[in-house]
Amino acid sequence: MISVARKFALKAHGAQMYGSAPYSVHLDAVAEILKPYGEQAVVIGYLHDVVEDTAVSLAEIKLTFGSVVAKCVGYLSDAAGGSRSEKKVAANAKLAAVPAEYSVALLVKAADRLANVRASVANSPEKLAVYAAEHAAFRAAAYRAGVGETIWEELNEGLK
Numbered sequence: 657m658i659s660v661a662r663k664f665a666l667k668a669h670g671a672q673m674y675g676s677a678p679y680s681v682h683l684d685a686v687a688e689i690l691k692p693y694g695e696q697a698v699v700i701g702y703l704h705d706v707v708e709d710t711a712v713s714l715a716e717i718k719l720t721f722g723s724v725v726a727k728c729v730g731y732l733s734d735a736a737g738g739s740r741s742e743k744k745v746a747a748n749a750k751l752a753a754v755p756a757e758y759s760v761a762l763l764v765k766a767a768d769r770l771a772n773v774r775a776s777v778a779n780s781p782e783k784l785a786v787y788a789a790e791h792a793a794f795r796a797a798a799y800r801a802g803v804g805e806t807i808w809e810e811l812n813e814g815l816k
Contacts, residue, residue, distance in 0.1 A: 657721070658695055661702040662687070664720065668710040675779055685771040686764070689807060693763055700728045700764045708733040728761035732768070744790055748797035756800075763804040769794065770807050773814050784815070791815045 666680055674682040683702050690697040699721060706712045707729055714733075718726035731754050734743050754761055769787065776783040791811070799808055 658687070658698050658702070661699040661721065665702040665706055668706045668712045670710075672709060675775070682771060682775070685774065686767050689767040689770055690764065693760075693804070696725070697760050697763055697767075700725055700732075700760060701767060703729050704732045704764050704768055724758070728758055728764065731758060731761040732765055740786075744793070748793055751794075751797040759800055759803050762798050762800055763807070765798050766804045766807045766811065770811050770814075773811060777814065788815045 662683070665683055669679040669683075672679040683705075686701040686704065687698045690701040703717060703721065703725065707714055707717065714726050714730050717729050731750060734747050738746070751762060751765060773784065773787050776787065795808070795812075
């Protein structure tokens with residue numbers, strides 16, 4: 657299922673770029689962080705931006721990958737429009753409401769943020785200040801004890 661999700665995501669994202677790199681670089685980085693957490697987490701990791709950034713619908717995700725994956729991708733998809741700060745307030749409210757049975761979505765979101773932070777350190781340190789400024793609100797919304805503790809440790813340390 658992981659290879660199916662990767663191919664699906666790469667096809668959906670097409671020529672989209674992650675900075676100066678193909679979008680696959682970001683998706684593979686998120687998937688690598690999620691490997692210790694199992695197949696479902698990696699599948700959702702590959703799909704986490706598909707609905708937000710492409711023409712793919714949650715219905716397509718559900719049809720291909722099932723209702724749990726679709727529900728998690730829905731939790732991870734920001735609404736269109738508005739400023740970054742408005743989007744983050746809305747996204748954090750959505751993350752704060754994720755029920756325990758979908759906590760894998762929170763794990764994926766933390767892995768996504770960690771991949772972004774790592775990329776910022778390597779390629780655009782100026783973006784690190786944005787993530788640092790958002791971190792307290794993001795953590796308050798997305799952190800759950802026992803869900804991805806090593807990811808959160810690195811995030812907390814990297815954004816001090």
